[in-house]
Amino acid sequence: MAVRLFEGKDHAAAYLRYRVTPHEIISTVMNYMKKKTPNQLNLAVDVGCGSGQGTIPLAPFFTKVVGTDISLAQLEMALTNSNPPNVSYRQCPAEELPFASGEVDLVTAMTAAHWFDRPKFLLEADRVLRPGGCLALLSYTMDMELEYGDISNMLNVICKEFYAALLPFRDPYIGSSSGKIYSDMFDSCTYPDKEWNECFLVKRVVPLSGYIGMVETFSSYEKLRIKDPAEAERLSNDIQSKLLSAMKVSSPDTEVTVVVKYFYLLARKP
Numbered sequence: 001m002a003v004r005l006f007e008g009k010d011h012a013a014a015y016l017r018y019r020v021t022p023h024e025i026i027s028t029v030m031n032y033m034k035k036k037t038p039n040q041l042n043l044a045v046d047v048g049c050g051s052g053q054g055t056i057p058l059a060p061f062f063t064k065v066v067g068t069d070i071s072l073a074q075l076e077m078a079l080t081n082s083n084p085p086n087v088s089y090r091q092c093p094a095e096e097l098p099f100a101s102g103e104v105d106l107v108t109a110m111t112a113a114h115w116f117d118r119p120k121f122l123l124e125a126d127r128v129l130r131p132g133g134c135l136a137l138l139s140y141t142m143d144m145e146l147e148y149g150d151i152s153n154m155l156n157v158i159c160k161e162f163y164a165a166l167l168p169f170r171d172p173y174i175g176s177s178s179g180k181i182y183s184d185m186f187d188s189c190t191y192p193d194k195e196w197n198e199c200f201l202v203k204r205v206v207p208l209s210g211y212i213g214m215v216e217t218f219s220s221y222e223k224l225r226i227k228d229p230a231e232a233e234r235l236s237n238d239i240q241s242k243l244l245s246a247m248k249v250s251s252p253d254t255e256v257t258v259v260v261k262y263f264y265l266l267a268r269k270p
Ligand SMILES: C[S@@+](CC[C@H](N)C(=O)[O-])C[C@H]1O[C@@H](n2cnc3c(N)ncnc32)[C@H](O)[C@@H]1O
Pocket: 002, 003, 004, 005, 006, 007, 015, 019, 047, 048, 049, 050, 051, 052, 053, 054, 068, 069, 070, 071, 074, 092, 093, 094, 095, 109, 110, 111, 112, 115, 116, 117
């Protein structure tokens, strides 16, 4: 079974605006590829590409990059991005990729594979990858933290309140820990040459409103918003006011550092 979310146009637009692109991990993926399989970088496929944040940074390294997603709204948003000429998009399920067997050099899924039918997707990725091609799956945990002067701990108590309020709206398909989903995929990957990193920190300076916007792109916030839009708005306004008050500032444009905890799996097909 796979799960269909992320179909709304507003949600897709929020993705493009607020989501962090983990350039640091994309560099790690490319260093891995250059080390393990240096001579062939023709085709990369970014599965569950959303609005293309992780797809476009692959463009300098490959002859061709294709982002695939099941959601038309996300792909329409991806087309509004400034896409290099070697980047294109296809609408298809992750479990049925429109590529010939052994055609692909790199398959990535960035903050997406937990939504797929994982066993079917892993088989499909294996089918399309050439021998020596690589699989890179990455995602982040929901518990992003904030750094701001010497009151980071105080802010993070408030952030935890935000996440706790959203927890009941997490989709049962991903359960309470996506880390476990990815470590299970790592364990089930039969390629002998594989790496797992369960805590890779990515930091970004953003306006406080940008942090709130990021949390509002979470599927759990989207579920709350669909069920009870007034409550969703009240919750995010309440958290923003509490954070502003703790920071002793009035403007949501005030910058904070967001610390996002990623995990990733890298594997080379023998
Ligand atoms: C959380 S978003 C991540 C988007 C993007 N990769 C990023 O890093 O921001 C997950 C994406 O996976 C897509 N998705 C979910 N299930 C899918 C499936 N079975 N096949 C293809 N795409 C899927 C959703 O439509 C959504 O765009």
